[in-house]
Amino acid sequence: MSVLAEKVVHRRRQRFRGSLVIGLVLLGLFLLASAAPGWLAPYDPLAFDMSAILKPPSALHPFGTDNFGRDILSRLIWAAHIDLAIALFTTVFPVVFGTIVGAFVGYYGGWLDMLFGRVVDLVVTFPFLVIVITIVSVLGPGLLNMFIAVSVVGWVFYARLMRAEVMTQKQADYAAAGRVLGYGQLRIIFRHLLPNCIGSIIVYWMTDMALGILLGSSLGYLGLGAQPPTAEWGVLVADGKNFLNTGWWISFFPGIAIVLTGLGFSLLGDGIADRLRRGR
Amino acid sequence: MAAAAPLLSVSDLRVSIAAGGGRWMLVDGVSLQVGAGEVLGLVGESGSGKSLTLRSIVRLVRPPLQVAGEVRWRGVNLLELPESQLNAVRGREIAVIFQEPMTALNPVLTVGEQIRESLYAHSGLDGPAIRKRAIALLDHVGIPAARARIDDYPHQFSGGMRQRAMIAIALAAEPKLLLADEPTTALDVTIQDQILKLILRLKAELGMSVVLVTHDLGVIAQSCDRVAVMYAGRIVEQAPVAMLLREPRHAYTRGLLDSVPLAGHARRPLRPIAGAPPAPSDRPGGCSFAPRCGYATDGCRIASPPLIEVGRDHLSACLHHQRVAAEAARP
Numbered sequence: 001m002s003v004l005a006e007k008v009v010h011r012r013r014q015r016f017r018g019s020l021v022i023g024l025v026l027l028g029l030f031l032l033a034s035a036a037p038g039w040l041a042p043y044d045p046l047a048f049d050m051s052a053i054l055k056p057p058s059a060l061h062p063f064g065t066d067n068f069g070r071d072i073l074s075r076l077i078w079a080a081h082i083d084l085a086i087a088l089f090t091t092v093f094p095v096v097f098g099t100i101v102g103a104f105v106g107y108y109g110g111w112l113d114m115l116f117g118r119v120v121d122l123v124v125t126f127p128f129l130v131i132v133i134t135i136v137s138v139l140g141p142g143l144l145n146m147f148i149a150v151s152v153v154g155w156v157f158y159a160r161l162m163r164a165e166v167m168t169q170k171q172a173d174y175a176a177a178g179r180v181l182g183y184g185q186l187r188i189i190f191r192h193l194l195p196n197c198i199g200s201i202i203v204y205w206m207t208d209m210a211l212g213i214l215l216g217s218s219l220g221y222l223g224l225g226a227q228p229p230t231a232e233w234g235v236l237v238a239d240g241k242n243f244l245n246t247g248w249w250i251s252f253f254p255g256i257a258i259v260l261t262g263l264g265f266s267l268l269g270d271g272i273a274d275r276l277r278r279g280r
Numbered sequence: 281m282a283a284a285a286p287l288l289s290v291s292d293l294r295v296s297i298a299a300g301g302g303r304w305m306l307v308d309g310v311s312l313q314v315g316a317g318e319v320l321g322l323v324g325e326s327g328s329g330k331s332l333t334l335r336s337i338v339r340l341v342r343p344p345l346q347v348a349g350e351v352r353w354r355g356v357n358l359l360e361l362p363e364s365q366l367n368a369v370r371g372r373e374i375a376v377i378f379q380e381p382m383t384a385l386n387p388v389l390t391v392g393e394q395i396r397e398s399l400y401a402h403s404g405l406d407g408p409a410i411r412k413r414a415i416a417l418l419d420h421v422g423i424p425a426a427r428a429r430i431d432d433y434p435h436q437f438s439g440g441m442r443q444r445a446m447i448a449i450a451l452a453a454e455p456k457l458l459l460a461d462e463p464t465t466a467l468d469v470t471i472q473d474q475i476l477k478l479i480l481r482l483k484a485e486l487g488m489s490v491v492l493v494t495h496d497l498g499v500i501a502q503s504c505d506r507v508a509v510m511y512a513g514r515i516v517e518q519a520p521v522a523m524l525l526r527e528p529r530h531a532y533t534r535g536l537l538d539s540v541p542l543a544g545h546a547r548r549p550l551r552p553i554a555g556a557p558p559a560p561s562d563r564p565g566g567c568s569f570a571p572r573c574g575y576a577t578d579g580c581r582i583a584s585p586p587l588i589e590v591g592r593d594h595l596s597a598c599l600h601h602q603r604v605a606a607e608a609a610r611p
Contacts, residue, residue, distance in 0.1 A: 173384035180338050181398050181449070182371030185363075191397075195388040 020271025026264030034081030041074035045231050054247045064249035066239060072253055079231040083261065086216035087209040089147045094154035095205050101155065102162025107170055107189050123156045133224065141224045150215065161204055165197035199276040206269025210262035217258050233258050286313035287489055288457060293349035295332050295341060304560035307332050308513040319483065319490045321500040324510035325557055330493045334459050338370055372402045375450035379462040381442035385434040391445045392430035395452055402453030417448040422478060440471035444478065451482060458490045464499060476503050497540055501525060509533050512557055512568035515587060519594040529590050529601040531575045575600040
C-alpha cells in the first residue's frame with residue numbers, strides 16, 4: 001500500500017518536473033532565437049534567391065524555401081522575436097491593470113462590484129475574436145493597434161480572476177489580523193492579499209500568452225496584425241496558403257513553431273501551477 | 281488610582297443581521313467594563329455572541345452584520361471613529377489574537393517579516409534595530425533559537441509556535457488592551473497551559489488588560505479576574521471569578537458548572553444541560569434560557585429578566601438567583 005503510494009507520488013513528481021522543464025526548454029529555445037537571430041539563422045530572411053524557388057526541405061535549406069527563394073528556417077528564426085513580443089505585449093497590460101482592478105473590486109465590493117459586473121457582462125457578451133477584430137479594423141491594421149485592441153478586452157479576465165481570489169483571501173484571519181494591527185487598506189491589499197492571490201494569475205498569464213501568439217498569428221494571417229514583409233509566424237503561414245499543394249513546407253513549419261511556443265507556455269503554466277499547489 | 285474610569289467601556293452593544301424579512305439580534309445589549317490591568321473572561325457556548333462582541337470592539341464586523349451601541353476606549357467611542365484614527369488605536373493600543381494560528385498568519389511572508397511590519401507600523405524603529413527587536417520579541421514569547429527561526433515561514437512552525445508568533449506580532453507595539461479570541465482552543469492541553477501562562481506573564485510585564493473569550497471554564501478559572509457569562513447574545517451573569525465559581529447566581533452558569541468536572545472536588549455525576557441554545561430567529565419571549573432551565577417558572581417566560589446587582593460586584597439576569605445560589609452553596 002505504502003509502496004504503491006510512494007510510486008504514485010514519485011510518478012506525479014516526475015510529471016510535474018517534466019512539464020516545467022520541457023516548457024522552459026521550449027521557450028528557452030525560442031528566446032534564444034529571438035535574442036540572436038542573426039547568429040542562428042543561416043540566411044538573410046528577406047534575401048531573394050531566384051535559383052532556389054519553392055525548394056523542399058534539404059540539407060541546404062532544412063525547412064525549404066518559399067516562392068521567392070527565401071529560406072524558411074531563417075524567416076522562422078527572425079520571426080521569433082516578433083511573436084514573443086506579441087505574447088508579452090498582448091498580455092502585460094491586461095495582467096497589471098486587471099490584477100489591480102480585480103484586487104480593489106474584490107476587496108471593497110459594494111457598488112464597485114456592481115459596476116464591474118456590468119463591465120464584465122458587456123465584454124463577455126461579444127466573442128473575443130470578433131470584438132478584437134472590430135477594434136483593429138476601426139483603428140487600422142498593425143501590431144500596435146492589435147495590442148491596444150487585445151488590452152481593452154483582455155484585462156477583464158484577469159480582473160475577474162483576481163476579484164474571486166481576493167474575495168476568498170480577505171475572509172482569512174490574517175487579513176483581519178492586518179486590519180486590527182492598524183495597517184492601511186492599501187497595505188493589506190497589496191502586501192498581504194495580493195501575494196496570496198497572484199499564483200493563479202501567473203498560471204493564467206502563461207496560458208494567455210499562448211493564446212496571445214495564436215491571436216497574433218490569426219490576425220497576421222488575416223492581414224490585420226503584423227504587415228508583410230515583416231516575418232511573423234501567422235504571416236508566414238498565410239504566405240504559404242496558395243502553395244499548399246506544391247510547397248506544404250512554407251505553411252507547415254511556421255505552424256509547428258506556433259504550436260510549440262503555445263505548448264511551451266502551457267507546460268510552463270502547468271508546471272508553475274503544480275509547484276504552487278505543492279507549496280501550499 | 282481608586283475607582284478610575286474603566287479603560288474600555290462597552291454599553292448596549294447590539295450586533296444584528298437582516299435575514300428572511302426580519303432583523304435578528306446576535307448580540308443583544310451587551311455592556312461590560314474592563315479596568316486597567318484586569319483580565320475579563322467572556323464565556324459561553326458556541327453561537328452565544330462572545331466572539332462577535334469581541335470583534336465588534338475593534339470593528340472587525342463587516343456588513344451584512346450591523347453594529348450599534350457604544351464602545352468607549354479611554355472615553356472615545358470607537359464605533360464612530362473615522363478609519364484613519366481607528367487605525368491609530370488598532371495595533372498600537374488594542375491588539376487582537378485569534379483562535380486559529382494556522383490562518384491568522386500570512387502564509388507568504390516569513391514570521392520575521394510579519395513581526396517587523398508590525399514594529400515598523402507602530403514602534404518608530406527601523407534598520408537593524410527593528411530586526412534585533414523582532415528577534416528579541418520572538419525570544420520573549422518563548423520560541424527557541426529565535427535568531428534562526430525568524431526567517432521561517434509560518435508553515436514551518438508548529439501550532440503552539442504559531443500562536444506564540446502571533447502574540448509576538450500583536451504585542452510588538454506594547455498595547456494597553458489585548459483581545460484574545462479563543463487563543464487556546466486550537467491547541468492541545470499542554471500547549472494551552474503554556475500559552476495562557478505566556479499571556480498572563482506578558483500581561484503583568486506590559487501592564488495590559490486582557491479580554492479573553494473562551495468556552496472553557498478551566499481556562500477562565502486559571503486566568504481571569506472577572507467573568508461575564510454569555511447566553512443567546514446577552515450577558516446573563518457577571519462576577520469576580522472566584523465568586524462565580526463558588527456561588528453562581530444564574531441557572532445557566534450553574535448548569536455550565538455542573539456539566540464540567542472540577543478538580544479537587546468530590547467526584548459526582550456530570551449533568552449536561554438538556555437541549556440546545558435557541559437560534560437568533562426563534563428566541564423565546566422571556567428569558568432565553570427558560571426552555572432548558574429546571575428553575576423556570578411562568579415569570580421567566582413573560583419578560584426577559586434584566587441584569588441586576590444581586591451581590592457585591594455580582595450581576596445576574598435570573599429571577600431565581602437566590603434559589604440557584606442557595607442550592608450551589610449546599611455541600
